[in-house]
Amino acid sequence: ETGVTQTPRHLVMGMTNKKSLKCEQHLGHNAMYWYKQSAKKPLELMFVYNFKEQTENNSVPSRFSPECPNSSHLFLHLHTLQPEDSALYLCASSQESLAGGLSYEQYFGPGTRLTVT
Amino acid sequence: EDKVVQSPLSLVVHEGDTVTLNCSYEVTNFRSLLWYKQEKKAPTFLFMLTSSGIEKKSGRLSSILDKKELFSILNITATQTGDSAIYLCAVNRDDKIIFGKGTRLHILP
Numbered sequence: 001e002t003g004v005t006q007t008p009r010h011l012v013m014g015m016t017n018k019k020s021l022k023c024e025q026h027l028g029h030n031a032m033y034w035y036k037q038s039a040k041k042p043l044e045l046m047f048v049y050n051f052k053e054q055t056e057n058n059s060v061p062s063r064f065s066p067e068c069p070n071s072s073h074l075f076l077h078l079h080t081l082q083p084e085d086s087a088l089y090l091c092a093s094s095q096e097s098l099a100g101g102l103s104y105e106q107y108f109g110p111g112t113r114l115t116v117t
Numbered sequence: 118e119d120k121v122v123q124s125p126l127s128l129v130v131h132e133g134d135t136v137t138l139n140c141s142y143e144v145t146n147f148r149s150l151l152w153y154k155q156e157k158k159a160p161t162f163l164f165m166l167t168s169s170g171i172e173k174k175s176g177r178l179s180s181i182l183d184k185k186e187l188f189s190i191l192n193i194t195a196t197q198t199g200d201s202a203i204y205l206c207a208v209n210r211d212d213k214i215i216f217g218k219g220t221r222l223h224i225l226p
Contacts, residue, residue: 044162107213
């Protein structure tokens, strides 16, 4: 399997549930990202992992918890979400990271459509 | 080859000045152009532009896209020291996003 894969593709959860989104990249990249795409703030960058180290993003609520066990896998753990968290969650990977402002490309996965009821 | 070119690469101005940051692109299957502000932590989203000629504003920041000439500008008026950062331009295709090298802006008090 090649590219960036995400599971599940669709998820409906209640506000008291705990769920996890999974992302896997088969491109040999060193950096991975979580984006949130919603009507209010399209393509909002949530977390950056470079060589498994997270770059802080204090603007993301603590009910979103990322985990990067290795450079190929990235998780987003969800708990006590709110209805406004309903959105498309995109994972991406790149050879380098955002730090330093280098010109580079990030490749997206297909996304997980999350609905919080 | 897809590319995103930002200019200038660095800029130093005095507080209160107005600055214009440029972003030109050559990207197939264009979907949107995005501006981010990066300080010490992860970049924060500023604007997403999809249509030509429609200015987006947020406080002292504004941005506009020209899809015919393939460029965008980011304007910051009445600059403050807190505006010092790297400003990143990115173009979103269907399957990937291409970032420019950024403009490092430094505001002198």
